[in-house]
Amino acid sequence: MRRSLPALAAVAALAAVALPAQASNYVTEPTHTAAMFEIDHFGAGVNRVRFDKEEGTIQFDPAAKTGRVELSIDAASLSSGVAPFDRHLKSAEMFDAEKHPTIKFVGDKFHFDGSKVSAVDGQLTIKGKTHPVTLKATKFACYQSPMLKREVCGGNFEATVDRTQWGLDYGLGMVTGKDVKLIATVEAVKQ
Structure with a gap:
């Protein structure tokens, strides 16, 4: 029995709809992935600090509009370009990088604007x-x-957070306020 081309196409389309969507796995590409933050400095300028070591995995299904991201950042890899400031930021008064070497973001809800990711909800651990x-x-x-x-x-992702939630209180009201702008630039390669 011969089946017509339109009938075969219809069967293939139904099979594609009936099969559950599969998330693809991605791994962050280190030369195009960076995490940084910006914070006000006495109202006269902005201090910018970058973390030089991060790694992560992403599960992403654009058809189902779902995803999950896990990004780990080496707290001791921070760099402001000023060594004494870096030492202070790594100290127990700030990030306490020796006791808490990893900063982690786990995002499990992706929001979309059409076919593009517009936001990721998750949990930040510092x-x-x-x-x-x-x-x-x-x-x-x-x-x-x-x-x-x-x-x-x-993509490039941003959020403004209250640093005191994570016990980053040094200089509050003296040097700077509570608000910190987080910036994450992430590119990940499909595996």
């Missing part, structure tokens, strides 16, 4: 304290990398 944070996307795209010959998805 100094052993965990609080909810929503990272809003200012950019997001997936593309076929000409160098890696694989799909890469990534």
